[in-house]
Every structure is written in C-alpha cells, then in structure tokens.
Amino acid sequence: MKIRVNRWPNFPGAIMAGLIVVGFCVLLLWHDPLVFWNDDYELSVLPVFADISRSWSEGHLPLLSPYSWVCSNLAGEFQYGTFSIFVNAAVVGIWKFPLTFPQQAAALSITHLIVLAIGAFLLARDRKLSVPLSIFVALIAALNGWIICWGATDWFGALGAFAWLPWAWWSLERDARALDRVVVDQVFSRNENLDGRHGESARWRIDLPDAERRRPRSWNVRARLAGDF
Incomplete structure (x- = not known):
C-alpha cells in the first residue's frame, strides 16, 4: 500500500x-x-x-x-x-x-x-x-x-x-x-614594538552545533585570545 x-x-x-x-x-x-x-x-x-x-x-x-x-x-x-x-x-x-x-x-x-x-x-x-x-x-x-x-x-x-x-x-x-559547523578565524598580528613586546594574535571561533544536539538553535560563540606579552 x-x-x-x-x-x-x-x-x-x-x-x-x-x-x-x-x-x-x-x-x-x-x-x-x-x-x-x-x-x-x-x-x-x-x-x-x-x-x-x-x-x-x-x-x-x-x-x-x-x-x-x-x-x-x-x-x-x-x-x-x-x-x-x-x-x-x-x-x-x-x-x-x-x-x-x-x-x-x-x-x-x-x-x-x-x-x-x-x-x-x-x-x-x-x-x-x-x-x-x-x-x-x-x-x-x-x-x-x-x-x-x-x-x-x-x-x-x-x-x-x-x-x-x-x-x-x-x-x-x-x-x-543545515550547517554542521562554521568556523571563522581571524588572526590579528603586529610586529614587535619599541617596548620589546611580542606579536599578539586573536583567534575567534564561531561554532554552529549540529541538528542532533540538544539545543540546535543556539549559537556557541567562543573567543580564544592568545598573546605573549
């Protein structure tokens, strides 16, 4: 049938x-x-x-x-x-x-x-x-x-x-x-300045969870900053 x-x-x-x-x-x-x-x-x-x-x-x-x-x-x-x-x-x-x-x-x-x-x-x-x-x-x-x-x-x-x-x-x-994951990376760097400080970098990561997760409509935004001062 x-x-x-x-x-x-x-x-x-x-x-x-x-x-x-x-x-x-x-x-x-x-x-x-x-x-x-x-x-x-x-x-x-x-x-x-x-x-x-x-x-x-x-x-x-x-x-x-x-x-x-x-x-x-x-x-x-x-x-x-x-x-x-x-x-x-x-x-x-x-x-x-x-x-x-x-x-x-x-x-x-x-x-x-x-x-x-x-x-x-x-x-x-x-x-x-x-x-x-x-x-x-x-x-x-x-x-x-x-x-x-x-x-x-x-x-x-x-x-x-x-x-x-x-x-x-x-x-x-x-x-x-419909997207499994979107990653947006942006790196900022600058040369060593007169104070002797090293370059800084910033990495921004945006994750869109899968449809199977518990809260599929929430956007988890994580920012990870790495710097050497």
Missing part, C-alpha cells in the same frame, strides 16, 4: 492565520472605510504607488517620476520598494482593479499583513510550538498596535519591511541547522 506523505503540514494553519487577519481588517473597514488611508499614506505613499503602476503600464522601470517635485527619485526612496519584486507585483495587481485610493491602500496593507502573519506562523511552528500557539504568535505579529496603528495605516515602509522579518529569521535558522 502506498503511503502518502503530507509535504505541507503547516499549510492549513498558515491559511487560517491569514484568514483571521483578513477578517479583522474587514471589521476595521466596516467600522471606518478610511482606516488605512491616513497622513503619509494618502499624501505620499499611495500617489507614488500609482505612479509606479503607471510606469509599469507604459513599459518603463519605475526609477524616476516626471510628475512629482518631491518624490521624483523613486529608486532612491527606500520605502517605496522600487526594487522589490513582491511590492511591484502587488501594486500592479491591485491597480488592475477599479478601486478607490482608500481601497487600494487597504488591499496593499492587508496583503502585507497576510505575508507577516504567515511568516510568523511558520517561524513559531519551526520552534516546535503547537498550531494554536503558532496562530496566536501570527496574530500578535500582524495585529499588534504598532503595526496596525502605524505601519498598516500610516507609514507603509514600516509594514513593508517588518512583513519579511519572520521570513528572514525562519530562513536563517533553517540554513543554520
């Missing part, structure tokens, strides 16, 4: 976390349709994204804008994510729909909140937390006051950057466990 292996054991939980985030944002929009449309979002962020969408639709890479005397250097403004494949794809996709500016802002923020929630869920599951606790971690990461009241509704740069933090953390930990 052929045994089927579930290659996506965390898929249902990740989808559940994303759906809860969407439901929470829908409640916010039901209470206030302009909740994601405030201050910098309406004055700077969304108009620039509209310009980025226009640039792509005309077949140009959105590096410079001829329609702004404040934010014309799109590539130099890090918060617009000009070189981010995900941000550009999200902007182009959302702007294909006949949405108003407040609705576009909500769609863009909710998209990144979903990414943040799923990344936090996977990071928690990778640390051996149960599915309910991992969903709880995802909701804390995506729906905390700083993200909702600042990143998602005012300053998109904060949300756009923080959304990928758990993904980077999760990827680094998985790569670290």
Whole structure:
C-alpha cells in the first residue's frame, strides 16, 4: 500500500492565520472605510504607488517620476520598494482593479499583513510550538498596535519591511541547522614594538552545533585570545 506523505503540514494553519487577519481588517473597514488611508499614506505613499503602476503600464522601470517635485527619485526612496519584486507585483495587481485610493491602500496593507502573519506562523511552528500557539504568535505579529496603528495605516515602509522579518529569521535558522559547523578565524598580528613586546594574535571561533544536539538553535560563540606579552 502506498503511503502518502503530507509535504505541507503547516499549510492549513498558515491559511487560517491569514484568514483571521483578513477578517479583522474587514471589521476595521466596516467600522471606518478610511482606516488605512491616513497622513503619509494618502499624501505620499499611495500617489507614488500609482505612479509606479503607471510606469509599469507604459513599459518603463519605475526609477524616476516626471510628475512629482518631491518624490521624483523613486529608486532612491527606500520605502517605496522600487526594487522589490513582491511590492511591484502587488501594486500592479491591485491597480488592475477599479478601486478607490482608500481601497487600494487597504488591499496593499492587508496583503502585507497576510505575508507577516504567515511568516510568523511558520517561524513559531519551526520552534516546535503547537498550531494554536503558532496562530496566536501570527496574530500578535500582524495585529499588534504598532503595526496596525502605524505601519498598516500610516507609514507603509514600516509594514513593508517588518512583513519579511519572520521570513528572514525562519530562513536563517533553517540554513543554520543545515550547517554542521562554521568556523571563522581571524588572526590579528603586529610586529614587535619599541617596548620589546611580542606579536599578539586573536583567534575567534564561531561554532554552529549540529541538528542532533540538544539545543540546535543556539549559537556557541567562543573567543580564544592568545598573546605573549
């Protein structure tokens, strides 16, 4: 009998976390349709994204804008994510729909909140937390006051950057466990000086333990200094 292996054991939980985030944002929009449309979002962020969408639709890479005397250097403004494949794809996709500016802002923020929630869920599951606790971690990461009241509704740069933090953390930990050992050696030496002191050397060693050890996620950093004075 052929045994089927579930290659996506965390898929249902990740989808559940994303759906809860969407439901929470829908409640916010039901209470206030302009909740994601405030201050910098309406004055700077969304108009620039509209310009980025226009640039792509005309077949140009959105590096410079001829329609702004404040934010014309799109590539130099890090918060617009000009070189981010995900941000550009999200902007182009959302702007294909006949949405108003407040609705576009909500769609863009909710998209990144979903990414943040799923990344936090996977990071928690990778640390051996149960599915309910991992969903709880995802909701804390995506729906905390700083993200909702600042990143998602005012300053998109904060949300756009923080959304990928758990993904980077999760990827680094998985790569670290795949390594048996990383040794970084750096030797500093100097010639004998006028006082007659001999050369000094410093050897720094960073060991990443194997996955089979008791604490595979801890990094043991040992510094060994050898000097002859």
